[in-house]
Amino acid sequence: MKLSARHRLLAGALTLCTLGIAVLPAPAFAQFGLGGIVYDPTNYAQNVLTAARTLEQINNQIRQIQNQAQSLINEGKNLASLPxxxxxxxxxxxxxxxxxxxxxxxxxxxxxxxxxxxxxxxxxxxxxxxxxxxxxxxxxxxxxxxxxxxxxxxxxxxxxxxxxxxxxxxxxxxxxxxxxxxxxxxxxxxxxxxxxxxxxxxxxxxxxxxxxxxxxxxxxxxxxxxxxxxxxxxxxxxx
Incomplete structure (x- = not known):
C-alpha cells in the first residue's frame, strides 16, 4: 500500500521529534515530568541539605535541654539535706x-x-x-x-x-x-x-x-x- 505525500510528511516530522528528544541533555529532560510537573534536582538537593541542618539544630537544642535538666537535678542533689x-x-x-x-x-x-x-x-x-x-x-x-x-x-x-x-x-x-x-x-x-x-x-x-x-x-x-x-x-x- 502506497502512502500519500501528506502521510510521508507527518511520518518525517515524528521521526525528527523523536531524534530531538533523544539527544536532549539529562538535566533538561528531567525538568519535564508527567502531567507537566517540573522537577529541579539542584533545588531538591538544597532542600535536603536545609532539612538536615534544621534537624541537627533541633538535636543540639534537645541535648542542651537535657544538659540543663541534668544540671538542675545535680543542683537539687547538692541542696538536699542529710537525712x-x-x-x-x-x-x-x-x-x-x-x-x-x-x-x-x-x-x-x-x-x-x-x-x-x-x-x-x-x-x-x-x-x-x-x-x-x-x-x-x-x-x-x-x-x-x-x-x-x-x-x-x-x-x-x-x-x-x-x-x-x-x-x-x-x-x-x-x-x-x-x-x-x-x-x-x-x-x-x-x-x-x-x-x-x-x-x-x-x-x-x-x-x-x-x-x-x-x-x-x-x-x-x-x-x-x-x-x-x-x-x-x-x-x-x-x-
Whole structure:
C-alpha cells in the first residue's frame, strides 16, 4: 500500500521529534515530568541539605535541654539535706559530762571556791591555829581528796559510757557520708563528724581535769599535813 505525500510528511516530522528528544541533555529532560510537573534536582538537593541542618539544630537544642535538666537535678542533689542527724545525741553526751563536773564535791571547779578552801585549810596561815583546829582542817582536807577522787571516777565512768554512743554515731555518719547524693549532704556529714570529735575531746578534757583536780588536792593535802606535822613537833618540844 502506497502512502500519500501528506502521510510521508507527518511520518518525517515524528521521526525528527523523536531524534530531538533523544539527544536532549539529562538535566533538561528531567525538568519535564508527567502531567507537566517540573522537577529541579539542584533545588531538591538544597532542600535536603536545609532539612538536615534544621534537624541537627533541633538535636543540639534537645541535648542542651537535657544538659540543663541534668544540671538542675545535680543542683537539687547538692541542696538536699542529710537525712540523719546525731547532734541531739552529742548534745546529750556533752550535757551529761557537764553535769558530772557540776556535781564536784567539796571544792567546785571555780577559782573563787579554790581560793577560799586553800585559805581556810591548806595555806601556812593555819599553822597558828589550835591543835583541835589543825585536826579539823586535816579531816576536811582528807574529805576534799576522797571527794575529788570519787568525782574523777564518776567523770571517767561517764566518758567511758559515751564511747558506745560515739561508735554508733560514727557508723551512722560514715554510712551517710558514703551514700551522700550531693555536696551539702557530704558537708553536713563531715560537720557532724567534726562535732563528734569535739565532743570526744571535751570528754577527754573533762576526764583529765577531774583526775588532775584529785591529784592536785591530794598533793596539797600531803604538803599541808607535812607542814602541820612540823608545827606540832615544834610545839611539842617547846612544852
Amino acid at each position: 540523719v542527724s546525731t547532734l541531739s545525741t552529742l548534745q546529750s553526751q556533752v550535757n551529761q559530762t557537764r553535769q558530772l563536773l557540776s556535781q564536784a564535791q567539796r571544792i567546785a571547779y571555780s577559782v573563787q571556791d579554790i581560793q577560799q578552801a586553800f585559805t581556810q585549810r591548806y595555806n601556812g596561815a593555819n599553822l597558828t591555829a589550835s591543835q583541835g583546829q589543825m585536826v579539823a582542817n586535816a579531816n576536811a582536807r582528807w574529805q576534799d581528796s576522797v571527794g575529788a577522787y570519787q568525782d574523777a571516777l564518776q567523770v571517767q565512768a561517764g566518758v567511758v559510757g559515751n564511747i558506745d554512743g560515739a561508735r554508733g554515731s560514727i557508723d551512722t555518719l560514715v554510712s551517710a557520708s558514703q551514700s551522700a547524693s550531693g555536696a551539702l549532704q557530704a558537708t553536713q556529714a563531715g560537720n557532724q563528724l567534726l562535732a563528734l570529735q569535739s565532743q570526744q575531746l571535751a570528754d577527754l578534757t573533762a576526764a583529765v581535769a577531774a583526775q588532775g583536780r584529785a591529784q592536785a588536792l591530794d598533793a596539797a593535802r600531803n604538803a599541808a599535813e607535812e607542814a602541820e606535822a612540823r608545827e606540832r613537833l615544834r610545839r611539842f618540844f617547846r612544852q
